[in-house]
Amino acid sequence: MRLTTFSDYNIRVLMYLGLQEGNLVTIADIAQAYGISDNHLTKVVHHLAQQAYVETVRGKGGGLRLVRDPASINLGELLRSTEGDSGLLPCVNTEGTCCIQLACKLMTILREAQTALYSVFDRYTLADLLTDKPSLAEYLLSA
Numbered sequence: 001m002r003l004t005t006f007s008d009y010n011i012r013v014l015m016y017l018g019l020q021e022g023n024l025v026t027i028a029d030i031a032q033a034y035g036i037s038d039n040h041l042t043k044v045v046h047h048l049a050q051q052a053y054v055e056t057v058r059g060k061g062g063g064l065r066l067v068r069d070p071a072s073i074n075l076g077e078l079l080r081s082t083e084g085d086s087g088l089l090p091c092v093n094t095e096g097t098c099c100i101q102l103a104c105k106l107m108t109i110l111r112e113a114q115t116a117l118y119s120v121f122d123r124y125t126l127a128d129l130l131t132d133k134p135s136l137a138e139y140l141l142s143a
Contacts, residue, residue: 007082009036009044011129014053014073017066018130019137024063033140051081070130076122 016030027045031038045064048054055067101107130136 003079004083005040006044006047007079009040010048010078010082011075012036013041013044013048014066014070014078014126015129015136016140017054017064018070018126019133019140020065022065024057024061024065026063029063047082051078053078070126073126074122075124075126075128076118076120078126079121080118 012034013030016033017025027038027041031041045054045056049056049064053066053068053073054064056062056064098104
């Protein structure tokens with residue numbers, strides 16, 4: 001099982017913003033800290049703003065900041081918004097075109113695994129990822 005890069009970047013952006021404690025930062029700041037493309041992050045930030053995780057401020061001196069308390073940002077909820085309804089295989093969430101689908105037991109196992117995966121993420125918040133702020137800040141904010 002593998003999360004998309006889009007999901008990874010959403011979590012990374014929120015972690016970076018969680019270290020900023022409400023200060024405005026730019027996409028370029030985040031891109032430089034992680035060594036990833038500004039262009040990739042633009043789509044991520046747009047998604048996070050649409051989902052009301054971040055606020056974007058336009059113009060000179062603008063940027064973005066976290067608008068929710070890290071303890072209120074549930075990782076399971078975030079990943080459901082970034083991963084969408086896609087299952088581990090097409091048959092898990094939708095009726096696929098597999099010829100053995102009606103007799104296949106794998107589909108049931110995959111649904112159980114997917115439910116288990118999200119139930120683990122549901123137990124954690126962004127605050128859990130920020131418990132060692134000094135170490136994170138040393139790696140991300142010293143660049």
